[in-house]
Amino acid sequence: MADNEATAETEDEFEQFPSVIFPLLQELEKKFFDVVADGNVAEVRLFLDENPKFNVNVMNFQGVTALHIAVKDRNIPMVEYLLSQPEIDPGDAHLHAIRDNQIRITMMILDKLNELTPGFEYAGVTHSPDFPDDTIPLAIAAQYGHFEMIDMLRYRRHILYKPHPPSCNCEDLCKYDDAHGKRRMFLKIIPEREKGDILTMERMRLFMYRAVSNPAYICQTETDPILKAFELSAELNREATFDKEFYPDYKELSSEVSQFATDLIGCARKVEEVECILKRNVGFGRASSFLYPRLLLALDYEQKTFVAHPNVQQLVESTWIGSWHDWKVRNTWLKCLSVIPQIGLLPFITFVVVFAPNSKQAKFYDIPVNKFLSSVANYLIFLTFVFLQSHSDKTEQLRGPPHTGFECFLAIYVVSYIIALIRLCIVDGPVRCFKTRRNWYELIMLILFVLTFLFWIVAALDVRINGQHDLERKYWYKYDPTLIAEGIFCLATIMAFFKLLFICQLDYDLGPLQLSLFKMIRDVGHFLAIFGIIIMAYTVGLCKLYQYYDGMVQTDYETKMKVEQESSFVSFKSTLKTLFWAVFCMSPVESADVVIENLPGERESETIINHHSFTELIGYLAFAGFQFITVVVVLNMLIACMANTFTRVTDNVNVEWIFGRTEAYVDFMLTTTLPPPFCIFSIFTGLKPVIEYFKVLFKPPPGKRARWDFINCCYIVSMPNFNIDLMLEKDDQFAEIMTQLVQRYFRQRERKVEETDMQKLRKELMEFNNILKEALSPS
Numbered sequence: 096m097a098d099n100e101a102t103a104e105t106e107d108e109f110e111q112f113p114s115v116i117f118p119l120l121q122e123l124e125k126k127f128f129d130v131v132a133d134g135n136v137a138e139v140r141l142f143l144d145e146n147p148k149f150n151v152n153v154m155n156f157q158g159v160t161a162l163h164i165a166v167k168d169r170n171i172p173m174v175e176y177l178l179s180q181p182e183i184d185p186g187d188a189h190l191h192a193i194r195d196n197q198i199r200i201t202m203m204i205l206d207k208l209n210e211l212t213p214g215f216e217y218a219g220v221t222h223s224p225d226f227p228d229d230t231i232p233l234a235i236a237a238q239y240g241h242f243e244m245i246d247m248l249r250y251r252r253h254i255l256y257k258p259h260p261p262s263c264n265c266e267d268l269c270k271y272d273d274a275h276g277k278r279r280m281f282l283k284i285i286p287e288r289e290k291g292d293i294l295t296m297e298r299m300r301l302f303m304y305r306a307v308s309n310p311a312y313i314c315q316t317e318t319d320p321i322l323k324a325f326e327l328s329a330e331l332n333r334e335a336t337f338d339k340e341f342y343p344d345y346k347e348l349s350s351e352v353s354q355f356a357t358d359l360i361g362c363a364r365k366v367e368e369v370e371c372i373l374k375r376n377v378g379f380g381r382a383s384s385f386l387y388p389r390l391l392l393a394l395d396y397e398q399k400t401f402v403a404h405p406n407v408q409q410l411v412e413s414t415w416i417g418s419w420h421d422w423k424v425r426n427t428w429l430k431c432l433s434v435i436p437q438i439g440l441l442p443f444i445t446f447v448v449v450f451a452p453n454s455k456q457a458k459f460y461d462i463p464v465n466k467f468l469s470s471v472a473n474y475l476i477f478l479t480f481v482f483l484q485s486h487s488d489k490t491e492q493l494r495g496p497p498h499t500g501f502e503c504f505l506a507i508y509v510v511s512y513i514i515a516l517i518r519l520c521i522v523d524g525p526v527r528c529f530k531t532r533r534n535w536y537e538l539i540m541l542i543l544f545v546l547t548f549l550f551w552i553v554a555a556l557d558v559r560i561n562g563q564h565d566l567e568r569k570y571w572y573k574y575d576p577t578l579i580a581e582g583i584f585c586l587a588t589i590m591a592f593f594k595l596l597f598i599c600q601l602d603y604d605l606g607p608l609q610l611s612l613f614k615m616i617r618d619v620g621h622f623l624a625i626f627g628i629i630i631m632a633y634t635v636g637l638c639k640l641y642q643y644y645d646g647m648v649q650t651d652y653e654t655k656m657k658v659e660q661e662s663s664f665v666s667f668k669s670t671l672k673t674l675f676w677a678v679f680c681m682s683p684v685e686s687a688d689v690v691i692e693n694l695p696g697e698r699e700s701e702t703i704i705n706h707h708s709f710t711e712l713i714g715y716l717a718f719a720g721f722q723f724i725t726v727v728v729v730l731n732m733l734i735a736c737m738a739n740t741f742t743r744v745t746d747n748v749n750v751e752w753i754f755g756r757t758e759a760y761v762d763f764m765l766t767t768t769l770p771p772p773f774c775i776f777s778i779f780t781g782l783k784p785v786i787e788y789f790k791v792l793f794k795p796p797p798g799k800r801a802r803w804d805f806i807n808c809c810y811i812v813s814m815p816n817f818n819i820d821l822m823l824e825k826d827d828q829f830a831e832i833m834t835q836l837v838q839r840y841f842r843q844r845e846r847k848v849e850e851t852d853m854q855k856l857r858k859e860l861m862e863f864n865n866i867l868k869e870a871l872s873p874s
Contacts, residue, residue, distance in 0.1 A: 124153050131161040136172050143180075151177065152184045158224040162188045166200055174200050178207045187223040189216070193232055193248075196241045205232070205251070217253060227299050231255070237312035238305045242841065245315050255312070258303040260330060261338040301344055304331065308348055310355045310844075314837045318830065321389070322378040324356035325396045332397075357400040360407060362839035368832050369406050375829060385765060386414065394758055395527060403753035415760050417462035427602065437472035444469060445773045463764045470763065471598060473770035477508045478591060485588045494566055494577055495558040496551035509544045511771030516541065523765055531758055532613065533597050540594065543587035550580035600759050606752045611744045615737045622733040626725065630674050633721045637674075638667040640714060647692040652702060660690035664714060677718070678725050687714040 120128065127149065130138050143149060154160045165173040166188050177183055189204035205216040219229030226235065233253040236244040306312060308327050310320070317323040328349045335345035363369045373387035385391055390411070393401050401407065416422050422430070444460050451457055459465065484501045496502070516537060520528045528534055554576035558564045571578060596612070599605035645665040649658045663673040663686035676682045689711040693702035744751055767774045 120153070120155055123149070127153070128155070128161060128164065131164050131173065131177075132168070134168060134170050134173060136176050139173065139176065151180050151182060152186075160184075160186065160188070162186070163191060166192045166195070166197065166204075169195070169197060169200070171200060171203075174203060178203060183207070187220045187226060187230075189232060190220060190223065190226055190230060190235050193235045193241070193244055194239055196239070196244055198244055198247055201232070201244065202247070216251070227302050228295060229299065230302070234303060234306040237307065237309050238302070240309045240311040242311045242315070245312055249315065255303075255306060257307045258300045260334045261297070261300065262334060297338070297341065301341055301348075304345075304348060308352045310840070313355070314841075318833075319375070319377060320833065320837065321356045321359055321372065321401075322375075322392075324352050324359075325378070325392060325398055325401075328353040328356070328398065329396045353398055353400055356398060357404050358843075359836050359840055360401060360404055362836045362843065363406050363832075366410060368836070369410050371829055371832050373407070373410065385761070387411075390757075391527065391761065394754075394761065395530065397754075399750050399754040402757050403750040408753060408757075411757055411760060414764070415463050417464070418459065419462055419464060422464055427604075434468055434471050434475065437468045438476065441469060441472060441476075441770075441773060445769055448768050457768070461768045463760065466766055466768060466770075467601075467763045469768075470766065470770045473773065474594075477505075480504045480508065481588050481591050485584065489568075489581075492568070492577075494564055494571065494575070495554050496577070496580070502551070505544070506548060507772050509541060509548070511775060512537070513541055513545075515766070515771045515774065518767075519762075519765060531762065533759070533762065536590070536594065536597070540587060540590040543583055543590065547580050547584040547587060550576045550583065554580060597759070600752075600755050603752070606756060607744060607748045610751055610755055611741045614740045614744060618733065618736045618740055622729065622736070626678075626729060629721070629724055629729065630671070633674055633717060634667060634671045637664040637714070637717055638670040640664045640710065641689065642666065644689055644691060647690050649690045649704065650693055650702070652704075658688075658690055661686050661688060663687070674721055677722055678730070680726075687711065687718040689714065 123146065127139075127142060130142050143151070152160055162174065162177050162183065162185060165177055178185070185204050185207055189201055189208065192201040192204060208215040217231065219231050220226060221228045223230065231253065233245065233248045233255040236248055237255055308331070313320045313323050313327075331345045331349035331352065335342045335349065338345065360369065360372060363372070370387075373389045376388045379388040379392050387410070390402070390407070393407075412423075425433070447454065447457050448460060460469070480501045484497070484499055484505060487497060487499045516528075516534070519534070529538070557576055596609050599609045641660070641664040644660045645662060647660045650656070651658075661683065662669050663682070664670050673682050673686050677686075689707045691705045691707065694705055695701075696703050
């Protein structure tokens with residue numbers, strides 16, 4: 096009994112001291128909360144008169160005060176009366192009012208904060224159960240997208256600063272060093288990474304990013320919301336890869352900002368409005384001969400939904416086909432067959448472009464789709480020479496370079512393609528030029544052809560110096576220049592024909608497959624990293640395990656059959672080769688057998704067969720383990736990743752394919768009318784941007800200056816003070832169109848919210864109707 100009483104007393108003590116401590120309301124405080132919730136100001140006044148020492152700032156276990164209840168109920172007279180109390184502490188009530196978009200109540204609370212302490216309305220709130228520490232009013236208004244609230248707070252001089260990204264390592268705010276330490280101590284600036292709580296800092300950064308990336312805030316603070324959306328989306332994408340802990344949050348926010356830019360261009364109703372947006376050069380960083388710099392910027396920032404939007408694509412497609420409207424109605428087979436007559440027309444097109452560049456026919460061939468046909472036709476001619484060179488008979492070939500007669504044509508084509516790539520690099524900038532896989536691929540292919548030519552020259556010099564021109568191939572040195580040239584030319588030929596895959600990118604049926612292929616190749620690259628570690632581990636372990644048994648032959652005493660030791664695990668090279676081909680089931684199972692040659696017995700005619708069973712067991716276990724891990728686990732994992740990639744691409748096939756096709760369109764739009772090597776005849780036209788650059792460099796005209804940097808290479812910029820009337824006219828037109836787009840965007844968003852609210856109301860009414868029917872129906 097005594098033990099039971101002691102236990103009961105202990106339990107009573109635990110009940111009196113709970114593990115989680117929170118304020119509990121007394122009966123008088125509960126009554127005060129009930130009176131405030133009723134919304135009658137006279138009753139609240141009477142209650143406070145009867146209890147003059149009552150604490151009006153009392154809060155319940157959720158941290159809610161009477162002022163919070165009044166704000167939640169939108170009871171303006173009650174809020175006004177509570178704020179009139181001399182001991183009132185608004186706390187974070189103004190943030191709740193901002194969140195609920197109560198402008199009048201927010202202004203009342205902010206005025207009260209200024210009465211208590213001048214300028215206190217700009218300070219961040221701490222210890223709020225609903226908002227992060229140091230949250231300022233404008234951050235809440237921006238995050239919830241209350242347009243009028245943002246406008247009111249900005250009118251009251253509230254400022255919202257964009258947070259420093261996680262990857263930022265600036266000297267001023269993000270890190271501490273001795274060189275800037277004294278200056279920070281003088282300015283009383285504490286580096287962000289020395290404030291202590293990393294989680295609070297990262298959460299607050301993400302909170303601020305949500306605020307500054309809200310469409311309502313962007314539209315009020317930026318003259319070019321689309322450009323700001325591009326920059327924020329790219330920054331958030333970049334920081335998602337840096338800050339892996341909050342990767343989903345950054346990616347989601349990036350897609351939301353990107354979608355805002357897409358929705359904004361989707362509000363355009365005329366071609367003139369879309370043209371005005373896409374012709375905007377602000378933010379591009381350099382002068383460009385391309386008609387739509389904003390489109391190039393969208394491609395650089397990988398704004399796929401923006402580029403793939405029908406409004407943008409309508410303009411791109413009309414620029415692509417120009418005045419050749421019949422091209423669009425042709426079926427796929429007819430479009431493919433159009434390349435064949437273009438091969439024969441290339442000399443005629445060259446003649447027209449060179450001698451009549453301003454004629455109607457020349458302008459017709461300057462249409463991007465005609466540039467594409469000419470380029471493909473010309474490339475087919477190049478592939479013909481490559482095929483003829485590769486198909487030449489090598490049985491009678493002597494040392495030195497080949498003499499098929501196609502070498503000069505190949506050299507002309509390769510040199511002209513190199514010149515065209517250099518021109519594109521200068522016109523488009525090296526960063527943008529080599530941002531696409533197609534240009535990187537072409538660069539590597541051209542390097543292989545150049546290496547082939549160089550080894551042909553080395554082979555010719557070797558024959559000229561050392562002779563042995565008639566030496567039979569089987570006596571050649573293993574690193575003979577002719578053999579090396581043939582091997583490199585083989586790779587270059589494969590890449591040249593493989594480049595036809597990029598043409599498939601323009602087709603609606605083949606384009607997604609080509610896109611999936613390149614993304615799957617990226618998955619294979621990730622797989623190779625894991626596979627490389629696995630095969631290296633097994634190779635290092637097995638490489639010398641069977642070295643002693645190399646070359647041994649065992650003879651069966653009865654059948655006289657001979658078994659030779661497999662050269663599988665006798666050296667590093669043989670082990671690596673055995674394990675690699677085992678992945679494709681091309682290594683024999685006997686690779687792990689240990690074969691020991693016959694040992695002499697007691698008699699001269701007798702032999703003994705020894706078995707190193709443990710060594711063989713280890714070999715078989717390692718070989719089987721490698722097979723299981725690579726074939727059963729890793730290869731199936733690769734197949735699953737590739738299937739997932741294919742599904743991801745096909746789920747978003749329209750956007751992915753249109754974005755890739757637009758990149759190809761832009762590349763052909765920036766090329767010359769005549770493809771290499773025919774462009775040599777109109778070299779002045781092709782080098783016109785380069786010539787213009789040097790003219791501006793040595794004799795700058797008014798309003799233009801030649802610039803150079805590593806990112807953009809050679810480019811021309813327009814001076815901001817030149818022809819200011821034209822610039823102001825363009826800015827006014829852009830501002831007018833952007834204002835219309837923003838108005839339409841918010842009206843559409845409001846309509847969607849209203850439709851959603853109506854659907855919710857209808858659903859609630861139907862549920863209430865069903866409840867009434869059940870209640871009124873006879874049992």
